[in-house]
């Protein structure tokens with residue numbers, strides 16, 4: 001009944017809103033692509049905070065820090081997001097559930113449209129299960145992730161955020177502008193493509209004698225295979241046994257753009273901020289075996305895994321995995 005009422009309100013509202021929705025989408029896209037490019041920072045990190053902001057607003061996942069940080073960023077627009085999403089928001093309030101976007105799909109049924117929503121939840125689960133045994137939390141390629149400023153703030157773990165200098169400086173400035181306390185976080189400027197990237201973390205106070213969660217979310221796909229393997233080796237060499245690396249790894253068909261129709265045509269957009277897709281593993285066929293082979297070849301063991309899309313016709317296209325040191 002509520003769904004029908006919600007549709008009755010949604011349809012005319014969305015029709016009236018079409019011009020505003022278009023303006024909202026253009027404005028958010030302009031900020032994400034053009035302003036990110038001008039600032040020399042990751043546009044894909046914006047994709048994620050926009051998704052997290054939306055999940056928070058629609059009541060799918062609490063992220064008060066993202067709700068405060070997003071409006072303070074120069075390369076997104078929460079006003080534009082409101083213009084784009086308001087009719088869907090009204091639908092969700094009346095129906096008491098979400099439809100079309102943002103949606104958390106069932107495990108194995110995810111499509112590309114569920115990338116941020118589902119992926120975020122899978123990483124949350126791995127972190128929740130590992131956090132009681134960990135004393136340090138290292139966000140590798142932290143981007144605009146806000147986990148450090150929500151409930152993990154009081155977890156007792158020492159928190160490090162690693163990223164390239166330009167985006168980290170933008171984040172720190174925007175966190176300050178948003179009035180978010182960062183005193184408990186140690187920021188470290190790094191580049192995983194450089195051989196000695198870990199030394200900056202050690203110099204910042206990382207203790208190799210403490211069990212650690214390394215969060216590597218949304219990063220491997222932008223690196224070359226050598227860089228991914230070297231990073232895993234370096235973490236393993238510097239982490240106490242029992243530590244975990246939570247990482248997402250993509251199917252080769254996803255990074256080449258062959259996974260979905262039209263995807264190849266959209267990939268050049270990533271060139272604007274120099275974020276070409278690169279590393280993926282072969283997931284057609286026995287995707288579990290493919291992942292296991294990759295992980296064990298680096299001397300790591302598999303813990304929790306969440307293969308996205310494995311129940312769909314096109315098969316698994318990415319996995320969020322817990323890699324045990």
Ligand SMILES: C[S@@+](CC[C@H](N)C(=O)[O-])C[C@H]1O[C@@H](n2cnc3c(N)ncnc32)[C@H](O)[C@@H]1O
Nearest residue numbers: 042044045048141142143145191192193217218
């Ligand atoms: C898609 S964003 C993910 C951000 C964050 N992990 C999240 O989930 O919200 C990718 C991040 O990886 C960082 N990154 C990409 N290549 C890197 C490299 N070689 N060294 C350090 N950071 C890198 C980018 O600066 C960007 O912040």
